[in-house]
Amino acid sequence: MRTAYLDHAATTPMHPAAIEAMTAIMTAGGNASSLHTAGRTARRRLEEAREALAHQLGARPSEVIFTAGGTESDNLAVKGIFWARRDSSAQLCRIVTTPIEHHAVLDAVQWLVEHEGAEVTLLPVDADGAVSPEALRAVLAAHDDIALVSVMWANNEVGTIEPIAELASVAAEFDVPMHSDAIQAIGSVPVDFAASGLSALSVAAHKFGGPAGVGALLLRRDTACVPLLHGGGQERDVRSGTPDVAGAVGMAAAARIVVDGLDAHAERIGALRDRLVAGVLADIDDVVLNGAGGADRLPGNAHFTFRGCEGDALLMLLDAKGIECSTGSACTAGVAQPSHVLIAMGADPASARGSLRFSLGHNSSDADVDAVLEVLPAAVERARQAALASAGLGR
Amino acid sequence: MRVLVAMSGGVDSSVAAARMVDAGHDVVGVHMALSAAPGTLRTGSRGCCSKEDAGDARRVADILEIPFYVWDFADRFKDDVIDDFVESYARGETPNPCVRCNERIKFSALAARALALGFDAVATGHYARLEDGRLRRAVDADKDQSYVLGVLTAQQLSHALFPIGDTPKPQIRQEAADRGLAVAEKPDSHDICFIPSGDTRAFLGARIGVRPGAVVDAGGAVLAEHDGVHGFTIGQRKGLGIAGPGPDGQPRYVTGIDAETGTVHVGGAADLEIHALVGERPVFTSGVPFDGPVECVVQVRAHGGLADAVAELRDGLLHIDLRAPLRGVAPGQTMVLYRPDADGDEVLGSATIAR
Numbered sequence: 009m010r011t012a013y014l015d016h017a018a019t020t021p022m023h024p025a026a027i028e029a030m031t032a033i034m035t036a037g038g039n040a041s042s043l044h045t046a047g048r049t050a051r052r053r054l055e056e057a058r059e060a061l062a063h064q065l066g067a068r069p070s071e072v073i074f075t076a077g078g079t080e081s082d083n084l085a086v087k088g089i090f091w092a093r094r095d096s097s098a099q100l101c102r103i104v105t106t107p108i109e110h111h112a113v114l115d116a117v118q119w120l121v122e123h124e125g126a127e128v129t130l131l132p133v134d135a136d137g138a139v140s141p142e143a144l145r146a147v148l149a150a151h152d153d154i155a156l157v158s159v160m161w162a163n164n165e166v167g168t169i170e171p172i173a174e175l176a177s178v179a180a181e182f183d184v185p186m187h188s189d190a191i192q193a194i195g196s197v198p199v200d201f202a203a204s205g206l207s208a209l210s211v212a213a214h215k216f217g218g219p220a221g222v223g224a225l226l227l228r229r230d231t232a233c234v235p236l237l238h239g240g241g242q243e244r245d246v247r248s249g250t251p252d253v254a255g256a257v258g259m260a261a262a263a264r265i266v267v268d269g270l271d272a273h274a275e276r277i278g279a280l281r282d283r284l285v286a287g288v289l290a291d292i293d294d295v296v297l298n299g300a301g302g303a304d305r306l307p308g309n310a311h312f313t314f315r316g317c318e319g320d321a322l323l324m325l326l327d328a329k330g331i332e333c334s335t336g337s338a339c340t341a342g343v344a345q346p347s348h349v350l351i352a353m354g355a356d357p358a359s360a361r362g363s364l365r366f367s368l369g370h371n372s373s374d375a376d377v378d379a380v381l382e383v384l385p386a387a388v389e390r391a392r393q394a395a396l397a398s399a400g401l402g403r
Numbered sequence: 404m405r406v407l408v409a410m411s412g413g414v415d416s417s418v419a420a421a422r423m424v425d426a427g428h429d430v431v432g433v434h435m436a437l438s439a440a441p442g443t444l445r446t447g448s449r450g451c452c453s454k455e456d457a458g459d460a461r462r463v464a465d466i467l468e469i470p471f472y473v474w475d476f477a478d479r480f481k482d483d484v485i486d487d488f489v490e491s492y493a494r495g496e497t498p499n500p501c502v503r504c505n506e507r508i509k510f511s512a513l514a515a516r517a518l519a520l521g522f523d524a525v526a527t528g529h530y531a532r533l534e535d536g537r538l539r540r541a542v543d544a545d546k547d548q549s550y551v552l553g554v555l556t557a558q559q560l561s562h563a564l565f566p567i568g569d570t571p572k573p574q575i576r577q578e579a580a581d582r583g584l585a586v587a588e589k590p591d592s593h594d595i596c597f598i599p600s601g602d603t604r605a606f607l608g609a610r611i612g613v614r615p616g617a618v619v620d621a622g623g624a625v626l627a628e629h630d631g632v633h634g635f636t637i638g639q640r641k642g643l644g645i646a647g648p649g650p651d652g653q654p655r656y657v658t659g660i661d662a663e664t665g666t667v668h669v670g671g672a673a674d675l676e677i678h679a680l681v682g683e684r685p686v687f688t689s690g691v692p693f694d695g696p697v698e699c700v701v702q703v704r705a706h707g708g709l710a711d712a713v714a715e716l717r718d719g720l721l722h723i724d725l726r727a728p729l730r731g732v733a734p735g736q737t738m739v740l741y742r743p744d745a746d747g748d749e750v751l752g753s754a755t756i757a758r
Binding site: 321327 | 431470512519521
């Protein structure tokens with residue numbers, strides 16, 4: 009059976025050039041902290057990767073902290089900057105964030121609330137999931153205890169792009185550091201760290217064709233950050249541990265490909281996505297496209313609510329037909345929870361359960377869109393009947 | 404056939420799934436999430452709905468190369484099984500939640516969803532045999548679970564499959580090991596899955612609260628006070644809070660529970676003996692109600708509690724005359740009727756014991 013992979017927001021296949029670059033490093037060996045020839049060679053590759061990644065993302069090489077992925081980058085930024093700010097002034101204990109962040113941010117914040125006495129203010133989001141700079145300004149004006157602001161660049165479920173530069177400029181007015189989880193944005197929209205005005209920005213390689221288990225935190229030199237991992241003092245003492253040279257090289261190679269090809273890629277998958285959305289809205293009744301429209305949406309994202317359906321039933325029916333997509337979020341036991349993102353956007357739990365995300369990526373094709381449009385109407389019909397059958401059972 | 408296998412993460416349903424794959428069916432595994440707050444760590448070997456059990460089931464499904472999903476039935480399970488269990492105890496009854504779960508969840512909510520989504524049958528890891536609509540005891544008498552399936556209607560059974568009922572448990576474990584399934588050595592689950600501590604009285608007490616009453620003997624003398632009838636079940640001897648045996652020197656048992664007055668009646672062993680039963684909500688496995696008296700064996704507990712009997716359906720109630728007395732029979736328990744057969748007793752039907 010031919011499968012149509014439409015879950016690139018979960019992870020996207022590695023670019024062959026990234027695999028090639030990594031493989032070359034893996035055969036070479038060497039610890040980048042060692043002083044002999046092997047070490048020097050590894051260190052040179054690591055620093056080249058740092059320079060390349062920095063160049064692609066508008067950062068200085070010294071601002072790149074390599075990590076083991078997006079979750080670590082988010083945790084390091086949220087906890088590390090919180091601790092550093094509180095160390096500088098004990099009253100700085102408030103984190104301003106949004107209810108639609110990835111759990112890597114939300115749960116790190118919650119942990120700080122439970123264990124470190126942090127306070128939280130959640131910024132409101134509109135029905136599309138967008139945060140307004142005015143709302144941030146109001147919160148910053150109302151509190152003098154803010155340690156940091158964290159707002160994602162683009163939402164992983166509904167694809168809405170946040171006005172990061174405007175938000176960062178508001179944060180700067182109040183002299184509060186701002187972090188952004190840009191994990192879904194890189195490779196889909198232009199991301200320039202310096203131009204953004206952010207203090208910190210999270211990167212995950214596997215979302216743009218690099219290897220899983222590799223990421224980075226872009227961190228301004230003047231933003232203090234207490235480390236999570238203590239040890240050998242690598243990565244300017246913010247992130248100890250023997251660096252994953254091959255991973256860093258693979259990430260840098262992928263970044264080069266996606267940043268260089270950004271405009272053409274966004275135009276191509278944006279057109280595919282538009283065809284998918286138009287087809288779904290035309291062929292199926294009672295369906296809603298969630299998230300922002302036009303330029304405020306990631307080009308590869310299509311997120312729908314099919315009224316009267318349970319998303320996990322729909323997911324199974326599509327899986328059986330070779331369509332690979334996602335309900336957006338799942339816990340480790342695999343129980344579908346109503347999406348916290350949709351709930352924050354004002355959806356009721358029942359319709360939040362009936363949602364599916366299709367996310368397109370670099371190897372998506374017209375055939376993938378055709379496959380979805382061929383299978384989806386009947387699957388939705390069947391899932392709706394199943395929901396009725398379950399609901400009809402007497403209690 | 405398209406077969407959905409309910410995979411708990413235990414050895415039995417794992418082998419059931421493997422056998423369905425071997426039989427050439429198009430198989431999908433589904434783990435039913437039944438707890439609203441699944442634990443993150445296993446506590447002992449108990450429970451059928453922890454994250455770890457879901458992970459075990461997923462691992463088996465991956466080895467079998469079948470799709471696997473977790474379906475959330477926690478709300479339904481709470482309404483139809485847990486709340487029912489608590490309310491039944493509060494009424495002075497002794498319910499069997501596994502029976503309820505099969506009746507209302509596995510072969511009702513799960514099956515309805517499966518059929519609506521295009522499956523032809525639901526398979527489980529129960530020890531029972533089902534051929535041509537005839538439900539019989541498992542080959543392994545010690546593991547036989549036909550009792551907890553006795554409440555299923557002919558319609559429910561028409562799309563059920565029990566792939567392991569023809570095999571003794573030790574061979575199922577061996578088969579799991581031979582197939583390389585890591586669950587081969589996983590301990591059996593015995594207790595009520597939603598009471599992982601095993602302390603039913605504490606579980607009920609936390610939900611029902613304190614409803615004091617008296618423990619009285621046949622003469623009406625108050626022997627003790629208690630915190631609620633939910634702490635008692637008919638036939639219970641320990642934990643009655645009374646000093647020693649009765650005046651005849653014989654042990655005393657709970658012989659009756661009156662939830663309205665909070666009275667727990669105690670008496671001697673002879674007072675426990677029951678010679679007749681009445682069952683409500685009868686189910687006939689063949690789909691055809693009894694016409695006239697039927698010779699059968701009645702079973703009133705998951706393990707044991709058997710007696711020869713004559714059953715007759717009158718005015719929608721099953722009236723049972725026992726050929727030999729049964730002890731410790733409580734309202735709320737399920738009675739399952741069997742036709743004795745050397746090749747495996749056949750389930751004829753069931754009812755909920757009213758008195």
